[in-house]
Every structure is written in C-alpha cells, then in structure tokens.
Amino acid sequence: MISAISRPYIVASVPVLREHGVAISRCFYQRLFAAHPELKNMFNMPNQQAGTQQQALAAAIFAYAANIDNPDALAPVISRIVQKHVSLGISEAHYPIVGKHLLDAIAEILGAAATPELLAAWAEAYGLLAAALVAEERKQYQAHGIAPGEYLSVTVARKQKESDSVTSFYLRATDGSALPAFQPGQYISVAVDIEQLALRQLRHYSLSDAPDNGHWRISVKREPENVAADGPYPAGLVSNLLHDEYHEGDVLQVSPPCGDFVLAQEDRRPLVLISAGVGVTPMMSMLHGSLQQSPQRPVNFLYAALNGRHHPLKGELNSLRRRHGQIRSHIAYEKPGADDRPQKDYQQQGYLQLAQLPDALLPHDGSYFLCGPAPFMQVQRDALLARGVAAHQIRQEVFGPSLLQHLQ
Secondary structure (H helix, E strand, O other): OOOOOOHHHHHHHHHHHHHHHHHHHHHHHHHHHHHOHHHHHHOOHHHHHHOHHHHHHHHHHHHHHHOOOOHHHHHHHHHHHHHHHHHHOOOOOHHHHHHHHHHHHHHHHHHHHOOHHHHHHHHHHHHHHHHHHHHHHHHHHHHHOOOOOOOEEEEEEEEEEOOOOEEEEEEEEOOOOOOOOOOOOOEEEEEEEEHHHOEEEEEEEEEOOOOOOOOEEEEEEOOOOOEOOOOOOEOOOOHHHHHHHOOOOOEEEEOOOEOOOOOOOOOOOOEEEEEEHHHHHHHHHHHHHHHHHOOOOOEEEEEEEOOHHHOOOHHHHHHHHHHOOOEEEEEEEOOOOOOOOEOOOEOEEOOOOHHHOOOOOOOOOOEEEEEOOHHHHHHHHHHHHHOOOOHHHEEEOOOOHHHHHHHO
16 A cells, blocks of 8 residues: 555656656666666567557556556456566566666656655555565466476477468477466467567467367467568567468477466356457367356357458367357458358458347346457447446456556
C-alpha cells in the first residue's frame, strides 16, 4: 500500500502522465538501451522501432497511477505481467536497472515539475510494484523448476503447413524426456538468435494442441515482409525465420508454458470461443481441453478469417465437430474464395457480426474467450456486452500494448 505522504503525488501525476507518458517512455528506453544494450535481447525490437512498446509502457505507467488505490483492478494485470516476465526470463536484478532509468526519464521530461517529493513518491510506488512482481515471479520459477533465463531444449519433430500463412511446429524434448504439462490457452516463448543483428529475440506462441499428446504444438503465422524505412527490424522477425530456416530435426530454446488465459477446471457453463486469424491457436487447445475435461460441455466455436486459404486447422476443427455433437461452429469469411462453399465452409460473409447470431450460439450464461487482433476483440467484446453478457464472463488474450486497455 502506497504511503499517505506519497499518495497525493502519485494521484496528481495522472493528468501529467496522460500528457507526457509517451515522451517519458521514449526517454526511458533510450537511456536503458544506451546503458545496457544487452537488454535489447529482452524486448521486441520491431515493436520498439514501430513505437508500440513505448505506447505500452506509457499506458502501464498511467494505469498504475490511475489505479494506485484499486488493487482489485490491478491484480489481473499484474498476474498477466508476471506470466509474461517468467516466459521472458526476467530476473530480480533487472528491476533496479529499470527503476533507475524510469525515474531519470521522468526527471528529464518533466524538468522542474519533477520535484524531489514527486520523484520520491514514484520511487516508492515503483518499489512496491517491483517487490510484488519479484515475489510472484519467484514462485513461478520455483513451480517450473527453472532459474530466470533458463530455457528448455526442444526439437522440431514435425513441420506442417496449415494454411497459406500458418505453419505448425510439433516440438519434443531434445533429451527424450516428457515435456512439462500445460493448461489449454497457455503459450511458450521461443528464443531465436538473429545473427545479422547480433540479437536474440523472444516471441510468444500459443500452444495449439491438446495438453496430453506427448508433444507441444505451436502454429506460427508468416508476416508480410515490411522493413521499416527508419530501422533494421522487419515485421515477423522471428516468425518468418521459423518458417524459412527451421526444419524437422532442428533445435529450439523455449520457455516453460506460461499465461493465465486458461479454462477454469470447475467451470461447466457453455463455452464460447471467439477468434480471428492466428488467434484460433489457443482456442483449438481449449477446444481439445474442454473435450477432455468435460466431454458433455457445450462448445460454440466462432471464427473469422479472410477465406478458406487463410483458415488454419480447419480440417482438425471439422473432424472434432463430426465426432462430438456438442460442438457448434460458425465461420465468417471476409472475402470467400471461389472454392469456399456458403453454409458449408462458412456461414457468414464479411466480418463476424455477433449481433446477427442466434442466442443459441451466444448463451447469456456462457463462459466467453476472445483472441485475435486487438480491434477485433474490442468489437466482439462490445457486441457481447450489448447483448447482455456480463463483463466478468468475458476473457481475452493480450500479449502487447492492449494489456492495460481496460484500466484506462
């Protein structure tokens, strides 16, 4: 709990951070990387280049200040951050470094307005947050039986094309041991060395298969080549490298399964899985997991794609639907191809419009999970709320700048 002395300074910072947050975060990263260039290995450098990481940090600082007295609102966000940090190998030693450069950035950007009292208040607030994160991350590392930054060695046992843009990688432990168990909806981080940039980069990929198949599967989307004019980091820096340079028999370094976007074991409400694009990957794992945990539980699987050529894991979904009568699916193709059959391959042309769907597909007592591009999830969340679905019934997977969106 923030002290009574510091609280007024943090609360008073809210409008200042709204105005100057991005400038502070830009300054922070410039200072951090100048002093510790090795930390570039911990950050998504294409996001840095595009400015989205700076916006995310600005949102985090603002949300923390705005909710300093609202621990219930911050708790789920802290849980997400802990899971992400563990997957990236963040250690206790990183926190003092980050704290120093964050306070220095606040002082530089705010100038005379950054009084000693204000900086002391933010030092206290950051210290409290860091202590909470370190304590939770320590528990997670112990539960996984690894040290921060320690990765598992896995071999690509199989590589399978799933659509025009998505390929699945089936992974097994290189030493032949059993891979750690995971919960449907979790992800792993994959660490790849980018030799031409002298850089190691980590990316999160949702596990897309059933949790007890003796392997892990990630289904990776190839990104369009798009090297920014003002930097060396193309979109899909890691994903495209996996597509082009990693084949069966190759070895990858990966984190243990992380993430709290998972099915609740005790939940027996109708399950509604809503996704778009490569966001289908954790949903397929959840579908498999639900069939194993609760074979009679109704599952409605709603999915949006450009067309059949960009519909990964389509055959797997259809096979499960034929074998399990409690699964209902509704597919929307934005621009159906010549071979896509209405009412057979897809039921809705254009964007996925929940307002047009019957109540049977969107039960008021359902448990809802969303995954896909941030704008897609926001539209679907709004549509569910408009239909009377309560906010606490809706979960969504977020990896990047949208992490704190609901707190702003």
